[in-house]
Amino acid sequence: MTQINKSKAVGCCEELSVLVQPELFKALSDPNRLVLLTTLSERMEPSTVSEAAECCSVDMSVVSRHLATMRNAGLLISEKRGREVYYSVPRQVLADQLRAMADALESCCSTEEESEDD
């Protein structure tokens, strides 16, 4: 039983490397973007760029870029309706992604030395 069953033997941390990409965290590394993200997350319905721009004191063009950055990183989804673009947070998807990271981190070369040794 020298093998850990909850992760592969060779390259057990591959999943982690795949999940952990700089682009994702880069998109989360700016204070204004984080405010935008949490603000959008609080709202039950998608927000337009103009609505989102109310939360921080930067130019709307900057907000537009920030939102696009987060969309490209998979942190937001956008839908164009007429001349407005509605942004929203795919919370369930992101939550699952975070948990996948947590799992990968835990099972990475067996964090816990098998407490269940029945």
Add this chain to the structure above:
Amino acid sequence: MTQINKSKAVGCCEELSVLVQPELFKALSDPNRLVLLTTLSERMEPSTVSEAAECCSVDMSVVSRHLATMRNAGLLISEKRGREVYYSVPRQVLADQLRAMADALESCCSTEEESEDD
């Protein structure tokens, strides 16, 4: 019963704002730092700065700074033994933190519209 029970009525996404800090993601936003982090995560035992520096082709002084940055962000723990500094990844702590984010994101203003409506 217009209230959602799995989260507070006022500011139900406060937890998210607390958990989601730019410093953490800033520390994760650099490719070399991510390589360092995943490399350290793969190793069962703490690594010295010199050992960690093998994974990427930058100067050791740069690695030293990167490791310190991640330590300050809570991504690494360090222990000095003699003239060497051993870095390791607090995987369980980080995994719990990621799951806390996932939970906060999910419960933020109730992602799922109360399936249990007795």
Add this chain to the structure above:
DNA sequence: TGTTTATTTGCGTCATTATGCAAACATCTT
């Protein structure tokens, strides 16, 4: 069609950050 409204893009500027080198510092060894 011309005008208003919403968003994006080009561009110059300023701030931040990553990097390498050399020097400093700390610790171990002889």
Add this chain to the structure above:
DNA sequence: AAGATGTTTGCATAATGACGCAAATAAACA
């Protein structure tokens, strides 16, 4: 003490990123 080894720090430079403004694009409306 003197030298060797491991790590950090000061500093200059280059790369990256955030920002605002103005112009461009897109869509609604008169």
